[in-house]
Amino acid sequence: MKRIIGVLCALAVFVCAGAFAFAASEDVPGFIRVGIGQYGSSLYYLDFPEGFAIYEYENGEIYLKESYPDVARAELVCQDGYINVYDEYGEELFISYGDTSRYFIGSTDMENGTFSEGGRTWRGGLMLYRCGSGYSYINVLSLEKYLYGVLPKEMSSSYPAEALKAQAVCARSYAARTVLSGGKHSAQGYDVCASQDCQVYGGMSCESAKCSSAAADTAGMLVYYNGAPVSCYYSANNGGWIESSQEIWGGGAGYLQAKKDDFNPDDNWEVAFTDEQLKSILRSAGHNIGNIQKVQITKRTAGGSVLEMEFTGDAGKAVINRDRIRFLFGSSVMRSLKFDLTENGYETVTKTIREPVEKEKSIALDQYYVLDRTGEVMVLNLNEVVAKSLSDALVIKKAETVTVEKTVQEKSGYDGIKISGRGFGHGVGMSQTGAREMASQGYGYQDILKYYFIGVTVQ
Ligand SMILES: [Zn+2]
Known part of the structure; x- marks a missing residue:
């Protein structure tokens, strides 16, 4: 009987309970789907301290389908497109196929309950969305409780309470806007990811009391313009x-x-790159401009952020814009776009050096030697011997090394560029x-x- 609950839910449009009630308003959705990982087909154990339940997700609403308050541990098997969940006695609780994002499992208490997998604890429920050969693991939970797992990752909990509250309203505004506009990751089956791309989210394992209070104290608050x-x-x-x-x-x-x-x-920083490093960084981004000859900042904002940087090499030119500049050097190295540039590679100094030069020297000898074509050396008696022709003999002359003064141009300081910046981020x-x-x-x-x-x- 239990084994076909998921299939039954798919077929029978029985009016079970109404939509699961989350604290929500017109502008703040009740819950959010957060992509927390990508998994292959395998087997997992999940713990549900408040009991196990099955939910249905449809048109942005969540419906409770079945509740098992006594099931605290479940075994999850994803295979051949099917998702099977068994209790600890091996009895099947749930089977789903086809649209794997329609039904999901979770705590009996979606608002405050939790589940754990692989040493990590999450609030709410777990949805699996078939994606390529594996599954997106999606944490479905109350949007307000989601903020509990975002705040400690986005701002240090050592910051004053009012700063944390400002951050909470920012994070809520971002999340609400993203969900209401259809989700940034709808192709993978969720609204937001758990990385910097959206907002960093660490689940219940990273929560701190101070951050949770900042979110709770501003519950439902958003920033409005027009x-x-x-x-x-x-x-x-x-x-x-x-x-x-x-x-x-x-x-x-x-x-x-x-x-x-x-x-x-103030937050000042400095970083330097040699010409060789610049050449290789540019090459790895597809700009083969050869040996670096000149680096220039060609456009800035009124506030000093660099909008355009031009690299000239002996084999071409590369122009890099805006965020691509930070991306090119690494955003943790190039901490912001507010920077000044010192180019030292082509500062030259004039120097006088003494350089050895090989010079021919005429010397007076009593005797001259001749090497004939057979390699035989003989003394040349100027009074008696006359060469048959010049091509028959090679005259050996003596050379010596002397030094002369010469003026040269040399590079000074270090090779490459030095960047002195301010701030961190956009x-x-x-x-x-x-x-x-x-x-x-x-x-x-x-x-x-x-x-x-x-x-x-x-x-
Ligand atoms: Zn994202």
Whole structure:
């Protein structure tokens, strides 16, 4: 009977319970699907401390289909497109095939319950979505509880509470916007991924009480501009100047404007590359410009972020733009686009050196020697012997080495470029370290958000 529950659910459109009730509003979806990994076909053990349940996901709603409060451990087998779940006595609880994202398993308490797999603990439920030869592992959970697993990964929990609250509203705004716009990763079966590409998410294992409080204290709050919720962008440190989205990404937004930042603390860094390193970095990105001759910054924003960099080599030229510059050198090495460049490879100095030169010397000898064609050496008696012709004899002359003065051009200092930068990240929107500074000066999270996002309301 139990073995066909999933199939039954697929066929019988019985009106079970209504949509699972999550705290939600028109602008904040009740739950979110987070891609937490990619797995091949295999077998897994899952623990459900609050009991095991089966849910159905349809049109953005979640329905409870079956509940097993006494099942605390389950065995999951993914094989040949089927997903089978057994209890610890080997009895089948759930089987699903075809559309593997429609039904999913989870805790009996989707809002506060948990499940564990492989030493990691997650809130809510687990959805599997067939993707190539494997499965996307998707954590389905309340959007508010999702923020508990994002905040400690996106901002240090040592930051003041008001800074953490500002971060919580930013993270919620991003998540809500992404879910409502159809999800960034819908092709893989989920709304957001768990990496920097969307927002870093570590599940329940990374939660901290201080971060969870910051999320709970701002529950349901979003940033609005012109009456609509907006995505809040942020970076660690903007180097003293808030950048506009128009200049950095080429897409304008009224609330993402440029201005001087009076709160962002200094964060200076330096990095150097030799000509040989530059050549190889450019080559690995498909720019074979030969030996580096010149490196120039050719375009900047008003705030100093580099928008265009030009590399000239003896075999060509490469022009790199905006984010591609950080990507080219590595975004943890090239920490921001706010930098100055010192080019030392072609600074030259004039020097005088003494150089050895081989010089022919005429010497007076009593006797001259002749090497004939047979290799025989004989003394040449100028009075008696006359060569038959010049081609019959080779006259040996003596040479000596002398030194002469010469002026040369030499490279000075190190070879390559030195980069002196400020800040960490793209610099658009909120500076996280600026938010920390504002909070420590007594500003509230709404002040912080309104300082970094021009003309917004927080509600
Ligand atoms: Zn992503």
